[in-house]
Amino acid sequence: MSRLGFYFDQTRCVGCRTCQMACKDVNDLDVGVLFREVKTYETGSFPDAFIFHYSGSCHHCAEPACVANCPSGAMFIAEDGTVQHDDSLCLGSDCLICVSSCPYGHPKYIETKGVTGKCSACKSLRDKGLNPACTDACITRALQFGDLDELEAAFGPGLTNELPFLPSSGETSPSLLIKARENIQNGACREKEI
Numbered sequence: 001m002s003r004l005g006f007y008f009d010q011t012r013c014v015g016c017r018t019c020q021m022a023c024k025d026v027n028d029l030d031v032g033v034l035f036r037e038v039k040t041y042e043t044g045s046f047p048d049a050f051i052f053h054y055s056g057s058c059h060h061c062a063e064p065a066c067v068a069n070c071p072s073g074a075m076f077i078a079e080d081g082t083v084q085h086d087d088s089l090c091l092g093s094d095c096l097i098c099v100s101s102c103p104y105g106h107p108k109y110i111e112t113k114g115v116t117g118k119c120s121a122c123k124s125l126r127d128k129g130l131n132p133a134c135t136d137a138c139i140t141r142a143l144q145f146g147d148l149d150e151l152e153a154a155f156g157p158g159l160t161n162e163l164p165f166l167p168s169s170g171e172t173s174p175s176l177l178i179k180a181r182e183n184i185q186n187g188a189c190r191e192k193e194i
Contacts, residue, residue, distance in 0.1 A: 004081050004121065005060055005175025006135075007151040007159075010184075012142035015040055015053035022137030023057065026122060033108050035119040036134050041165060041189040051192060052181050054163065055143060057134070058083060058106040058119035059174030066098035066107050066118075074098075074116070075107070081175070082121050090115040103167035104174070121145060151177055165189045 015038055023029075023036035036057035044050055060082045066075045067083060074089035075098050085098075085107070092114045098107040099116060107118045122132035130136075135143045144151060152159055159177040161169045164184065169176075 002081070002147040002149065003062065003175055004146065005148045005151070005177065006057070006121075007144040007146075007155060007177045007179075008055055009140075009142040009155070009179040010052060010054065010181050011179055012140040013038075013053040013055060014140055015051075016139060018137045018139055019055050019134035019143055022133040023119070026125070026133040027117070029117075030110060030112055033110055033117070035106070035108065035117065040192045041184075042192045043184055043189045050183070052184060054165070055134070056104065056106075056166075058121070059104055059161075059172070059176045060119075060121060061172035061174045063171075063173045065101040065103065065172055069097045069101040071095065071097060078123070080123075080126075082123065083118070084120055084123065085116060085118050087113070087115045087117075092116070103171050148175060148177060155179060163189075165191070 017038045020034060020036050020038050027035055038053055038055045040051055040053050042051045064083045067077055072089045072091050074086045076084055078084045096109055099109055107116045110117045132145045135145050160180055161174050161176045161178060163180060
């Protein structure tokens with residue numbers, strides 16, 4: 001089976017957070033809960049300092065820690081290879097193991113619902129032949145979703161799923177391809193509040 005995942009072109013992202021807002025809207029998320037989050041980082045030092053952005057969500061890992069550690073089976077790998085969540089099986093605040101085991105920090109506890117939630121790569125939209133909301137909302141087309149082999153063929157060599165501020169991809173084998181900015185791969189990056 002092909003492996004589905006996200007492609008993120010960091011060289012095109014302007015940090016507008018439209019993908020974040022589209023995700024929040026389509027998932028009807030409470031204030032303070034984000035399934036996709038854009039963060040801004042800074043690196044370098046004067047006069048060669050600059051900022052860049054990273055749009056992250058669930059990476060639909062091939063070896064997801066959230067699935068491996070979920071005691072109820074609420075977190076599972078779907079037939080299409082994406083990581084999904086079944087609210088009816090979730091133990092909610094009595095558990096939260098998925099939240100603590102994801103090295104990327106993406107399953108979120110939704111207090112008003114009493115369960116954990118996460119990015120489904122908009123499975124309900126994809127089942128209708130549509131794209132995830134975040135990818136369609138991106139004004140610079142920095143986000144794509146699809147078969148990882150096809151995305152890699154389309155966007156060329158040099159893609160990575162390792163960035164200095166992300167956990168090692170060896171932990172969970174994320175379904176993520178990133179066209180990274182050249183000058184951040186070896187530099188120290190600091191998250192910047194915007």
